[in-house]
Amino acid sequence: MKILYRYIGIEVLKAVTLTTSLFIFIILMDRASFIAETVLGQGVGFLDFLSVLIKTVPSFLGIVIPISFVISVLITFIQMGSSNELVALKSCGISIKDISKPVIVLGLLFSLLSFLSLMFIAPKSNVEVKKEITQLLKKKITMNITPKKFSSNFPGVTFYVEKIYPEKGYILNFMVSIQKKLQLITIFGEKGVLRTKGDSVFLDIFNGNAQVIDWKKPEGLKFLSFKSYTVELYKFSKKEQFKAKKYKTLFQLIEDGSIESRAEIIKRLSLSLAPLIVGLLAFSVAVSLPRGAVGTGVTLGLLIVVIYYVIYTVSKKLAVKTGVPILAFTPDLVFGLITVPLYLRTIKEKLQIEIGGRW
Known part of the structure; x- marks a missing residue:
């Protein structure tokens, strides 16, 4: 069984590495375009530009990790279904519950990593980026002035x-x-x-x-x-003020104690649990699809991610507006209520999604 767990874990991690690299590249290209328009050609060197760009990476890792893990779980198990590996495992007496164990373990690990990133690494990254841009602004004070605008x-x-x-x-x-x-x-x-x-x-x-x-x-x-x-x-202030929530770590938000800070804590906690909750949902969907339903799986995966982030965005605004911070936990509550029954049906092999397959 250890060999199976190792195999599934390696396959998922390979997919996570690929998807994470792809998402980071796409986001960096988008930010590079904006930063380049702002600083390059304004007396700011390429190395300074590159330094700012690299320091932005930790600021969005907390969001990239859940998306990458969910999509990777879908890809891995859809591929295993297409190559009849799942059928072979079942014929050897290995249950879906056993197959799901590496996903649960990896979901917990990536949730922990996402938690650390969102609560500590991303805020510190945002602070460092702002400090560096401020220093560049002091050195090249014309860089935000655009001719004839x-x-x-x-x-x-x-x-x-x-x-x-x-x-x-x-x-x-x-x-x-x-x-x-x-x-x-x-x-x-x-x-x-x-x-x-x-x-x-x-x-x-x-x-x-x-x-x-x-x-x-x-x-x-x-x-x-x-x-x-x-x-x-x-x-310039001799001591930089970082009052926005994105600059504050977990302990600073707790010390602040405002409704906005509490909503921010719950929002980050909610997102950090997404790899586990939404990852199990992705697993349930992937192993229940018919063989060869790659297109359907990818479509469902993207739909899951989009719906999660729509609820995630709306719930945080509602939490602040209504003064009820716990509302920021809505996406995990909604997806948890969907994931648990689907996962239980999946491990009992009672869930079948009969669309998009080939036989």
Whole structure:
């Protein structure tokens, strides 16, 4: 029996490795396109770009792992059914219950891995990515400014630039709008130089004019003309604040204690259990399909994944909106109620899905 368990485990792991690599590649290509448009060509080197890209991988592993495992279980057992391996095992007196044991063990292992990724690894990855992008922003402060488009690379600051020289930090024929607490400053200039000093970002303006409006006294609109003028655009916080939930680990969310934090904990816990719960559902479907029903199996697998993630997304929003954090556990509850009876029928060999096969 150990040989059988080892064989099934290896086959599933091979499929998991392949599907995980494929999903990571697809997601990285999507993110690479966005990051490349943002930083490459703006004075940021390829190695810096690659560093940011690689650091994003742990941030989505917690989502990729459940999908990869579910699809891998489907692929493995549909292939075993197509090659009559399942029939051969049954003829040797090996039950479906015995065949499912490696799936349960691997489901538990991947659930644990997903739990660690979602609760600890992904938040730390998000923090590191944000820190690196902030450092790049300090070094190459023009990288979010797009010529002939309105761009906002600092809170409360909007640029419109005709021409830009990223390597030197020069901008030509530009407008910048600076929204402060009680003032709105709109500046037009022929030439500007963006530079950093310490934790502050400055804009040196040459041959320009400005309109300054005080919101308490809007009738006192001021018009200024100047040959040179320097304005502080932004001041980086000496200590980065990571208030968004995606930056917080399990212990930080527990310490926070808000409804949003509790909903986030339950949401992550729910997703981390998906490999076990949805994996067993995938197993039940795969071994119940007729021989050769590959297309049907893949379609059902994708349908299972899509339905799970739709419920997962909606339930988290409902949990926060209604103030009932446990609602974030809805996808696992729904799929658990479907999986348990189907699995019990499967191990008793009472479940047969008579569609899409060849004989």
